[in-house]
Amino acid sequence: MTQAPSVASFDQADEMRAAMTDRLVADGWIGGPEMEAAFRTVPRHLFVPDGTPLETIYDADQSVVTKVGAGGASMSSVSAPWLQARMIAQAGIAPGMRVLEVGSGGYNAALLAEIVGKNGQAVTVDIDPEVTARATAGLDAAGYGDRVVVVTADAEHGVPEHADYDAVVVTVGAWDLAPAWLEQLAGGGVIVVPLRMNTFTRSLALRRSGEHWASTSAQLCGFVPMQGVGERANRGLRLRHPAGGLVTLLFDETEVDDPRLLTGALDHGPAQAWSGCTIPVQVDFADLHLWLAGFLPGFCRVEAGPGTPMAAEGVCRTWFPFGSVIGDSFCVMELRDSGLPGAQREFGARGYGPHAAEAAEALVAQIRAWDAHGRTIPGDAFAYWPAGTAIPSAGDAPVCRFRKTHGTATITWPAAG
Ligand SMILES: C[S@@+](CC[C@H](N)C(=O)[O-])C[C@H]1O[C@@H](n2cnc3c(N)ncnc32)[C@H](O)[C@@H]1O
Structure with missing residues (x-):
């Protein structure tokens, strides 16, 4: 199940692990000396499938997929080192803490065990027995077999037999917070969870503040989706383009009053609208997506299938294929070269349907509102x-x-x- 590397590759793995840790330190992902020591110590190559190149395993930016589902989607992975480091730092994991990791791979649990030390406790839970078997084998091979408790269960119910925890670190995409995770936290405890909010995920560090849980940091990230009781699938609506091909609108939290109204929407438009708001090419605008997801009624992801004119023009092919549905019409965001100095691009929208122009204008109005409210979300928001x-x-x-x-x-x- 895990490779038995040659002596030469052991040396190579040690060198590459040191280089990876140097890189994590240089990039500011490491939260303290115990964390740095853990990344320097735990042999990541013992937790990944046979044949995975060491260059991939010790690349600070790469995750390693360990299980693929029937449709080809990733079901389990050993997450990218930068993200593991970031989440451990978000949780403030320190010696002596009791930690529950939701979603196992073995490697991250070993990092947690290294940091919490002999006076702490690391518990990891995964719904998939294949995953826990692999994690257990890796932990045994790396010498952590007696330092991590591995549980096979749906984490919706937490792991009450080892509670309470100073930190719960969720390493799978969650659509909601299971009440058990919060109940099993000790007073003053922290939960770090990649929470999906109407399509977009942030790893949030949340601490109790009176009746609610307030964030102390937030990190853009992506994770394999939750299975079991907490699973939440998107709903799709397919529209046939009169010129050929299909356009799919994907909804997470949005409810559309009457999807049948959209049947002929692609017979009308496109109508374009431009916002006057620009952004340099290198600057990310991930928080615009969260603004739209929160405030744009009918928010959805738009996928233009092969054969559609939208696909041919490159609309929806990049990482901003988002739009919204308004009654019998919908729109999708787009960008154009603004012609301004500094490689600025301008945000806009194109609408389809009997009310194509109104749909595009509604999206553009929200882009302007996002701009007026400072564009970025503070970590404690x-x-x-x-x-x-x-x-x-x-x-x-x-x-x-x-x-x-x-x-x-x-x-x-x-x-x-
Ligand atoms: C990204 S992997 C975990 C990575 C791991 N923490 C590591 O060492 O990098 C996510 C895992 O969550 C698990 N998972 C999905 N739904 C779950 C659930 N309801 N309860 C427990 N585990 C779940 C999957 O089986 C998968 O192995």
């Missing part, structure tokens, strides 16, 4: 309010709400400048 908790007004600051099964996630944006 996220919160989670368990069901039944009253969410107070934030005055002039706009608050977007993502309604979940067990509570509501919110983002409080800066007031307009």
